[in-house]
Amino acid sequence: MMKKIRLIILTIFLFFPNNVYSLIEVDITRGNLNPLPIAVSPLFSDEKTIENGKKELKLDDIGSEISNIIENNLLRSGLFNPLDKKAFLQKSDIAHLKPRFEDWALIKAQALITGKVSLENEKLKIEFRLWDVLAGREMIALAFTTVPSNWRRVGHIITDKVYERLTGETGYFDTRIIYVSEEGPKIKRIKKLAIMDQDGFNTKYLTLGNELVLTPRFSPTNQMVTYLSYFKNLPRVYLLDIETGLQEVVGDFPGMTFAPRFSPDGKKIIMSFAKDGNSEIYTMDLENRIVEKITNHPSIDTSPSFSPNGKYIAFNSDRSGYQQIYTMKSNGKSVKRISFGKGLYGTPVWSPRGDLIAFTKLHKGKFYIGVMRTDGTGERLLTENYYQEAPSWSPNGRVLIFYRETKSDSEGRGFSAKLWSIDLTGYNERLVKTETDASDPSWSSLLSN
Amino acid sequence: MFTLPFALKKPIDIPPIVSIELIQITDETNIPYAPKAKKIIEKVKKEKEKLVSEQAPPKKIKKEKPDSIPLPDQKVEKIQKIEEKKQNPEKEDNKIKQVSEFEKEEMFDPNEIAALIDKSKEEIAFTNEKSLEVSQSKDKSMNSKSLTLTEEDALKAQIFGCWSIPLGLPYNENLLVRIKLKLKPDGTVIRTEILDHARMNKPGQGFYKVLAESALRAIKLCQPLRVPNTGYERWKDLQLNFDAREMLEG
């Protein structure tokens, strides 16, 4: 009897699952935008590894050094709040064990990274795990093996994996920035090409500073850089292979070539060529050196940037009388002005996702970095300052890096040029650490692809 | 190509990009728990333990395979596997994606979601009897279909505080996650169910999974939910619609 009733009720339950008619719905439209609390437990390393780390890499404790890289990356992303290690109840030697989640929940961690490092026979092995503390589940477990000198990169790669798993987007930590290092007085600035890891470490200088160099940009393969050099007082576009150090002129036309960028497949360079007071946009095929003229207008046409599918080009032109942003097909047809807001617009850069164009805007004496859709709608200004320009996208299209200059007096006092980054949301504006003053940053693609 | 005099003559000393092998170490269920942390905060700890015995580990332990291999050995094995692969140059490119069959079974991405669903099922099983009893005793007294404003506000305010919205979400996508809850009279959550969980596996919707997970975390963090003292019948089934768009657009 009882069984029957149960069966009937079960049937009812099945037919009217979840009591559709009576279900109360509550809309949760707000939350906190506080970064996710995450605990980065120092990666465990045994005595031998610590010893080898001291000897080979001059590191006190390689495990905690790598975890510091991860922690710093997560912090700077603005999406995570790495918790103070002093509050940790468990030591780092839990790497091979399942954490006691309640100990981590107690210090309000929602995610936890554990792992261990070993350094033996010129081999660096790292294992790490990401845990969902509240659900008590493992989210990732991965191991890497590499050469010891890559130890910083390992920290970046782990951060990429964690970021990817917790945000649903690809990361941008195993990347580099190429930029122009600046020193000396404002009227006689010494500029060199410099390259560094995304977090400001491992800076290398690629030129000596004898010539003015400007606007370096990475190729999509990260191996080549194109930039403007005033070598022999002839402003020309150059190509530099950063692994071999070989360079060559690519824009040796009778005039000035400038504003270079790679096409998304890395096979062409698009640039401006100025002659007789008129700047036009050209492409050059790097294999067969065929040059194509893309624009044809007696105004200034510059700062070209391909869309990620290579079908369109955004560029800067003053054909309307003032600097505005235009798009066109890659053959130069269908030119369309897309910026119609108040002020002047420059430096359009197509996002890697293809849906947005970042730009610099000058309005009423202020400079803004902003984004708009590729048809010019939905303009959003992310940051306002005395002077800033030249945004470059992180490879996942989430962050923009640009440079900012400060005011100075007639002797140049107060002047500085620094790199800054900001999220697409307009949150999380941060100074990007560089050894010297810096400008014209360009973000590489992910190195580990 | 030639080297121009203005550049550094020697090749630039940047460490070569050595590919790094990724493997999955092991399934979570094989890992033993860490020893308890030293009793730094004795009191809190004791309280905590009470909580723990109520909620967390038992399910996991049930799942644990009896013949679970200690982890260290396993790891060594797998890393060796990778090394073997390395000797075959043709496979180099695939290195990063290479996973052994055994590991493939346990790849987290698809299964994780399965795990989520499994768990809810498990929890249903765990509580079915109870809910049946409840549905037995209840009449069709479902006339008052909503919470009062005060009741709703209390619940909302609580969850607002628990929900860390992942800031990395694309602001221009549909960011609504609907989660159905089954509650105990004290506001403890018996079961959670993501209504559009199919969407979690769709390509290009990775952010949706992240959003759903954040909503689940919020519910976990908020337990027991601030439910009204009376009228359990009304709210024992509750649907929470987490919508991040307003926050992210603003």
Add this chain to the structure above:
Amino acid sequence: MDLIRNLRNVFIVILFGFLMSACATKTKQMGSQLQGDVYTGTDTVEYLAKGVPDRVFFATNESILTTASRDTLRKQAAWLRKNPDINVVLEGHADERGTREYNLALGERRANAAKDYLMTYGISSNRISVISYGKERPVDSGSNPLSWSKNRRSVTVKAN
């Protein structure tokens, strides 16, 4: 050595006196150094020869030659005709209130405006080359309208 130091002290005193008197009229001078926003002063100007100023100035975002600029360039043309062995480089510049790449193009346009004018006064284009520095080589570091106006310029430089 002492003599030099003394001389320098005297010089400083004189200079100081100058500055004092300059201060009194400073605001007035500021105004008179700008017409619209084109620089009309002589602070930074150097001379190719007596009475032949080396540079012309432009309005913001403009490459149009003012009456004063045309006057200067006619003097340069006359001087170049008198010195047929001299070739020149026209260096175009912009102020710091623009994007780097656009300013490179703008500097080039300014220098070419000057070049075109010299050519209409009979100077062969073979004798003139053009280079743009954009905002890279200011003469005045200041971040104010007067400094910027000095930096918006095309400078004629002897090439040999």
